[in-house]
Amino acid sequence: MLRILRKTQRVGVITEPLPEDGELALEQVGAQLKARVGEMFGGSLAIREVDAGSCNGCELEIHALNNPYYGIERFGVHFVASPRHADMLLVTGPVSRHMEAALKRTYEATPDPKLVIAVGECGANGGEFGVSYASCGAVANVVPVDAVILGCPPTPLKLMLGILEAIGKRARR
Amino acid sequence: MTQEQRNSWINTFVDSLTLRGAEFTMPRSTSLAPAALIGVRAEDWDRVGQEAKASDCRWVAAWGEDCGQQFTINVCLYKPSDYLVVRTTVERATPVLASHTPYFPAADRPERHIQDMFGVAFMDHPDTRRWTRHQAWSDKEFPLRKEFPAAGGIAGSTPPDDQYRFLSAQGAGVYEIPVGPVHAGIIEPGHFRFQAVGELVLNLEEHLGYVHKGIEKIAEGRDAAGLARLAGRVSGDSTVAHTWAACMAMERAAGVTPPERALYLRALMCERERVVNHLGDIGAVLNDVAFAFGFYQFGRLREDWTRLSGQAFGHRFMMDRIVPGGVTTNIEQSAIDAMRQQARALPEELTKLMAIVDDNASIEDRLETTGVLSLELAKALGCVGYVGRASGQPFDVRRDVSYAPYDRLTVKVPLYRYGDVAARVKVRAEECLASCELIAQLLDTLPSGALKATWSAPSSTVEGVGMIDGWRGEIISYVRFAADGRIARFFPRDPSWTTWPALEKLVRDNIVPDFPVCNKSVNGSYSGHDL
Numbered sequence: 001m002l003r004i005l006r007k008t009q010r011v012g013v014i015t016e017p018l019p020e021d022g023e024l025a026l027e028q029v030g031a032q033l034k035a036r037v038g039e040m041f042g043g044s045l046a047i048r049e050v051d052a053g054s055c056n057g058c059e060l061e062i063h064a065l066n067n068p069y070y071g072i073e074r075f076g077v078h079f080v081a082s083p084r085h086a087d088m089l090l091v092t093g094p095v096s097r098h099m100e101a102a103l104k105r106t107y108e109a110t111p112d113p114k115l116v117i118a119v120g121e122c123g124a125n126g127g128e129f130g131v132s133y134a135s136c137g138a139v140a141n142v143v144p145v146d147a148v149i150l151g152c153p154p155t156p157l158k159l160m161l162g163i164l165e166a167i168g169k170r171a172r173r
Numbered sequence: 174m175t176q177e178q179r180n181s182w183i184n185t186f187v188d189s190l191t192l193r194g195a196e197f198t199m200p201r202s203t204s205l206a207p208a209a210l211i212g213v214r215a216e217d218w219d220r221v222g223q224e225a226k227a228s229d230c231r232w233v234a235a236w237g238e239d240c241g242q243q244f245t246i247n248v249c250l251y252k253p254s255d256y257l258v259v260r261t262t263v264e265r266a267t268p269v270l271a272s273h274t275p276y277f278p279a280a281d282r283p284e285r286h287i288q289d290m291f292g293v294a295f296m297d298h299p300d301t302r303r304w305t306r307h308q309a310w311s312d313k314e315f316p317l318r319k320e321f322p323a324a325g326g327i328a329g330s331t332p333p334d335d336q337y338r339f340l341s342a343q344g345a346g347v348y349e350i351p352v353g354p355v356h357a358g359i360i361e362p363g364h365f366r367f368q369a370v371g372e373l374v375l376n377l378e379e380h381l382g383y384v385h386k387g388i389e390k391i392a393e394g395r396d397a398a399g400l401a402r403l404a405g406r407v408s409g410d411s412t413v414a415h416t417w418a419a420c421m422a423m424e425r426a427a428g429v430t431p432p433e434r435a436l437y438l439r440a441l442m443c444e445r446e447r448v449v450n451h452l453g454d455i456g457a458v459l460n461d462v463a464f465a466f467g468f469y470q471f472g473r474l475r476e477d478w479t480r481l482s483g484q485a486f487g488h489r490f491m492m493d494r495i496v497p498g499g500v501t502t503n504i505e506q507s508a509i510d511a512m513r514q515q516a517r518a519l520p521e522e523l524t525k526l527m528a529i530v531d532d533n534a535s536i537e538d539r540l541e542t543t544g545v546l547s548l549e550l551a552k553a554l555g556c557v558g559y560v561g562r563a564s565g566q567p568f569d570v571r572r573d574v575s576y577a578p579y580d581r582l583t584v585k586v587p588l589y590r591y592g593d594v595a596a597r598v599k600v601r602a603e604e605c606l607a608s609c610e611l612i613a614q615l616l617d618t619l620p621s622g623a624l625k626a627t628w629s630a631p632s633s634t635v636e637g638v639g640m641i642d643g644w645r646g647e648i649i650s651y652v653r654f655a656a657d658g659r660i661a662r663f664f665p666r667d668p669s670w671t672t673w674p675a676l677e678k679l680v681r682d683n684i685v686p687d688f689p690v691c692n693k694s695v696n697g698s699y700s701g702h703d704l
């Protein structure tokens with residue numbers, strides 16, 4: 001136990017104060033995100049992630065949102081196990097035909113009002129896989145999509161920005 | 174014949190096949206070097222399976238190809254220290270072949286994949302259910318036949334696949350737990366069907382194929398650069414290793430040799446990919462046994478490494494940095510220094526963290542003797558990578574069928590025999606240490622010079638095979654060019670083909686709540702398997 005405490009103390013708080021990734025720093029994006037989530041979702045935005053056919057690269061970056069650098073939960077955003085608990089679906093991949101029905105069912109199981117974000121080049125436009133006998137291509141070809149986050153895969157900061165933008169769009173509606 | 178050919182097990186194998194009455198349809202060829210290539214008649218296919226079993230080979234992979242009037246079927250075998258590809262043809266009108274599954278359980282799903290994609294029937298296969306095909310095409314259509322259009326024939330939406338015939342179990346107190354395809358976490362889709370009594374798992378059956386994206390089909394007609402991009406998306410977590418394997422196959426086919434510096438940079442990226450994935454997974458295993466400290470510490474290290482890869486190579490996962498003929502990206506001196514520093518610092522951090530983990534009796538209790546894969550099963554299923562190495566299978570392409578630049582380096586391969594979750598975690602931690610040593614060696618001896626050789630597409634129907642040891646283990650990549658220099662056939666064999674069946678077996682007799690930790694310790698790729 002002592003060693004755990006010592007290690008924790010020595011590493012210190014690495015959760016990012018201010019990296020300069022692109023124009024907007026994590027802390028700023030996070031603060032805005034937290035404010036929006038506070039206003040619109042009572043302080044808690046529940047996301048259900050759905051891999052509808054991705055190469056798994058996008059999942060790695062979505063995972064990274066929970067690592068101690070990004071720690072997205074501190075902004076009130078958390079990932080839930082069931083679509084029934086979700087405010088938002090984060091959908092990756094070109095939608096494989098074999099996942100088409102499962103994605104539709106997940107969409108239907110998510111209570112209204114809901115937001116759907118298509119993640120990655122694949123989710124946005126089919127990416128390297130496009131439309132084929134095995135792939136429906138973009139997520140929007142299968143369920144209604146409110147926003148896309150481009151990138152192959154999008155970085156964690158881009159993901160946070162994309163989520164922020166999507167809920168901002170909703171606010172304006 | 175070279176000295177090496179004279180000493181190889183392949184000579185004895187060929188002699189025994191001849192004694193069993195097999196006839197060869199082509200002279201032994203080097204067109205798939207370093208693998209040897211022989212051809213046999215279709216009626217000799219069962220003899221090949223028998224003899225491979227008798228010779229104690231590892232059954233590595235199988236793939237087909239539509240060659241007009243005939244389908245070519247290939248099987249790749251391995252025995253220290255040579256690969257052998259045996260090829261046969263079946264008539265399009267009567268596509269029937271003996272199954273190797275009675276000899277090698279490892280052949281089970283690969284043969285069913287060929288059955289679904291080409292319509293070749295494997296006689297005496299113990300399980301003729303479809304595997305890769307769900308409901309996106311009919312049982313009369315075969316996507317990898319040339320006449321099947323890549324766009325497919327079905328308009329409208331694809332129905333769910335709820336008619337798959339799962340095994341069932343009966344008896345007092347036996348119940349089923351269906352899980353997926355959409356899982357609870359941020360993870361790829363697949364279906365697991367458990368039969369359990371109380372907390373005990375009696376049986377697990379996997380139903381995969383949900384993320385089948387038609388990779389083999391949409392590879393056809395691409396140029397070399399396009400294939401490299403696609404290969405980098407067979408399994409995103411192994412993007413470096415898969416791209417390298419595909420480029421190696423294309424380069425061997427086209428007779429292009431990448432410059433030394435490019436080879437070193439490829440290995441550097443590949444070792445970084447290994448470290449990052451192992452770190453992330455060790456953290457995830459610890460998370461599954463509720464040791465949050467471990468999850469965050471390993472998550473921190475993983476992110477540190479990912480970030481430096483992004484700074485050094487311009488992409489956090491180093492996607493699309495390997496191209497036919499070489500690499501796209503040079504690295505700055507500052508990045509070299511930072512990577513050297515990182516490889517120097519990690520072993521100490523890791524050793525300390527692993528000591529904390531070892532000290533925790535409750536973690537030990539959850540990881541030791543959990544999810545045991547016996548040596549016999551690991552061997553029968555042809556397990557490679559850390560799953561194999563935790564169960565006494567020492568194979569590592571980097572060391573055993575070495576390729577540049579590893580042929581100049583010392584590759585240390587950890588080996589355990591307990592086959593439990595704890596052993597897989599240990600192998601992965603030790604592989605990180607070994608990779609740090611390799612990274613230091615690569616950086617110390619990094620040659621100067623060009624990043625890329627001129628790529629010229631071949632003008633005949635040449636073929637090549639690439640073998641790369643990625644973080645999950647051996648990747649096999651087969652490529653054939655058409656005469657116009659475009660891709661006629663691409664088959665990537667991710668090591669997950671060998672570990673998914675292993676997961677089914679190793680979770681038996683464990684309690685249901687230990688499934689996540691068993692699964693994470695194996696961490697098969699769905700995308701890499703479903704193609």
Ligand code: SF4
Pocket residue numbers: 053054055056057058092093094119120121122123127128151152153406409
């Ligand atoms: S966008 Fe890129 S990383 Fe994401 S699923 Fe598609 S290929 Fe993979």
